[in-house]
Amino acid sequence: MNKPQGASMYASADKIYPREIGGRFDKLSRLATIVLLGLFYTIPWLNWDERQAVLFDLPARKFHLLGLTLWPQDFPYLAMLLMIAAFALFFFTALAGRLFCGFACPQTVWTEVFIWMEQWTEGKRAQRIKLDKAPWSWNKLRRKGSKQILWITFSMWTGFTFVGYFTPIRELGADFMALNVGGWTLFWGIFYGFATYGNAGYMREQVCKYMCPYARFQSAMFDKDTLIISYDEERGEPRGGRKRSVDPREAGLGDCIDCQLCVQVCPTGIDIREGLQYECIACAACIDACDSIMDKMDYPRGLVRYTTENALHHKKTHVLRPRMLVYATLLLILITGLMTSIAMRTPVILDVIRDRNTLYRELPDSMVENIYTLKIINQDERPRSFSLSVEGIDGITLDGVDDVINVDGGGVLSLPVRVRAHQDDAYGIMTIHFSVTAVDDEGVSVIEDSRFLGPTP
Amino acid sequence: MVNEEYRGTQQWSRDKQAVFAVVWISFLTAAMGTMVFFALFDPVDLSGIFDEDLEIGRDAGYAAGFFFFWFLCALCSGVTAFLVRTAPKRNAKKRQR
Numbered sequence: 001m002n003k004p005q006g007a008s009m010y011a012s013a014d015k016i017y018p019r020e021i022g023g024r025f026d027k028l029s030r031l032a033t034i035v036l037l038g039l040f041y042t043i044p045w046l047n048w049d050e051r052q053a054v055l056f057d058l059p060a061r062k063f064h065l066l067g068l069t070l071w072p073q074d075f076p077y078l079a080m081l082l083m084i085a086a087f088a089l090f091f092f093t094a095l096a097g098r099l100f101c102g103f104a105c106p107q108t109v110w111t112e113v114f115i116w117m118e119q120w121t122e123g124k125r126a127q128r129i130k131l132d133k134a135p136w137s138w139n140k141l142r143r144k145g146s147k148q149i150l151w152i153t154f155s156m157w158t159g160f161t162f163v164g165y166f167t168p169i170r171e172l173g174a175d176f177m178a179l180n181v182g183g184w185t186l187f188w189g190i191f192y193g194f195a196t197y198g199n200a201g202y203m204r205e206q207v208c209k210y211m212c213p214y215a216r217f218q219s220a221m222f223d224k225d226t227l228i229i230s231y232d233e234e235r236g237e238p239r240g241g242r243k244r245s246v247d248p249r250e251a252g253l254g255d256c257i258d259c260q261l262c263v264q265v266c267p268t269g270i271d272i273r274e275g276l277q278y279e280c281i282a283c284a285a286c287i288d289a290c291d292s293i294m295d296k297m298d299y300p301r302g303l304v305r306y307t308t309e310n311a312l313h314h315k316k317t318h319v320l321r322p323r324m325l326v327y328a329t330l331l332l333i334l335i336t337g338l339m340t341s342i343a344m345r346t347p348v349i350l351d352v353i354r355d356r357n358t359l360y361r362e363l364p365d366s367m368v369e370n371i372y373t374l375k376i377i378n379q380d381e382r383p384r385s386f387s388l389s390v391e392g393i394d395g396i397t398l399d400g401v402d403d404v405i406n407v408d409g410g411g412v413l414s415l416p417v418r419v420r421a422h423q424d425d426a427y428g429i430m431t432i433h434f435s436v437t438a439v440d441d442e443g444v445s446v447i448e449d450s451r452f453l454g455p456t457p
Numbered sequence: 458m459v460n461e462e463y464r465g466t467q468q469w470s471r472d473k474q475a476v477f478a479v480v481w482i483s484f485l486t487a488a489m490g491t492m493v494f495f496a497l498f499d500p501v502d503l504s505g506i507f508d509e510d511l512e513i514g515r516d517a518g519y520a521a522g523f524f525f526f527w528f529l530c531a532l533c534s535g536v537t538a539f540l541v542r543t544a545p546k547r548n549a550k551k552r553q554r
Contacts, residue, residue, distance in 0.1 A: 187520070
């Protein structure tokens with residue numbers, strides 16, 4: 001962006017060099033990174049009954065989740081799952097603030113790994129700044145080059161894994177080794193790998209500041225009882241440097257020694273002492289930084305800490321509050337609903353469509369005939385045989401249907417059927433029940449209602 | 458002292474903010490739209506409707522659908538962002554004083 005100086009209120013985007021800090025929360029975030037990315041990279045390699053345990057087989061339009069196979073008609077489950085995810089996010093945000101941002105968001109997690117690689121190759125913060133300022137040399141080329149190699153290899157592996165959720169990963173791996181990956185598989189692999197490289201290598205927390213909608217929304221879910229990271233102004237102010245031997249109370253100082261470490265470690269470049277800001281992704285690096293200084297100064301820890309607004313103002317923090325109960329109830333209902341419907345799911349679906357052209361047909365022998373189209377969807381992976389029956393009227397019969405109906409695995413069978421009943425029994429509008437039952441398992445059965453029309457008596 | 462090096466220097470320009478926000482938000486929306494759309498429709502069933510000889514595989518259908526949604530969403534939020542950002546300021550004169 002070539003703009004004359006002063007045309008924009010904002011300086012151009014200079015690189016952020018977050019300073020590394022050890023501590024409790026750093027350990028926690030490393031653990032979260034390893035666990036979450038560990039799951040991401042290993043799940044596609046796990047098998048279940050000789051096929052990939054988690055495989056979103058888009059070309060075949062079916063999803064394998066452990067023992068479950070889902071078809072496009074199971075879409076409501078996906079919608080419910082998304083709703084559960086949304087409410088879980090609301091719930092945890094109201095309870096614990098942006099815990100998700102700091103520890104579990106893919107953006108944070110991948111950025112963390114990319115920063116590790118940066119540190120291995122380019123060294124610590126001061127070394128990195130120096131290296132960037134230095135003219136090109138063999139050393140700089142070597143360090144920058146090895147960083148790029150690590151980043152690109154890791155991105156490629158990430159793209160490969162991502163595609164492995166949609167294409168059987170073992171075959172993909174063999175193809176990859178033989179350099180035989182092509183077409184859309186290759187395209188999406190590179191696409192996802194490149195997105196990882198750009199987001200985690202270069203854009204980092206700028207994504208959180210400028211691109212993430214959640215970062216802006218979350219304040220709506222916050223209240224005075226939400227867990228936030230905050231500077232204890234009452235305790236810290238007036239801030240100022242002092243010798244370790246000086247008693248701050250006598251010198252009229254608070255506990256903040258104004259060392260700026262909390263600012264230096266902040267990946268979004270804010271000063272937590274200015275209060276809660278939407279840029280804060282709650283990574284808790286400033287808590288680690290401040291605690292380390294407090295330890296050195298022999299002051300109690302927690303000048304910057306996880307707390308709530310109420311606690312800061314010496315009020316009681318309420319965990320149970322109406323908002324939490326509403327979110328929790330909705331979450332519970334949705335989760336129970338999803339679990340029950342999956343548990344009660346029969347792997348066969350029956351749709352009954354009544355023929356709209358004719359109301360009914362009168363046959364000889366005072367019989368009445370209605371015509372329907374049945375759709376039998378076999379949600380199992382293997383072909384299955386079903387038997388069809390109808391009831392609801394005395395002496396009702398099915399015509400034009402075989403005793404055993406075979407449907408392919410995951411297949412949909414359209415079956416026109418004629419249903420007959422005697423005029424004496426079938427008059428006006430009556431309700432009838434079609435039922436489809438698997439021949440090999442009586443538990444696999446569904447009943448679907450429809451209307452049977454006859455002459456008005 | 459370290460402060461100087463840190464604060465205020467890491468901000469993206471307004472243009473860059475707008476472009477990346479548009480690209481990213483339309484990406485997410487398109488991903489959602491693609492998911493819902495292709496859960497309901499099979500690209501193979503759709504491939505014949507414009508031209509009978511046109512046969513698109515599922516992979517290509519999904520990709521085409523996704524990029525179409527992405528383009529559409531980016532167009533929508535891009536134009537919106539443009540209009541919002543270039544609109545005449547309310548009480549611009551008053552503010553200058």
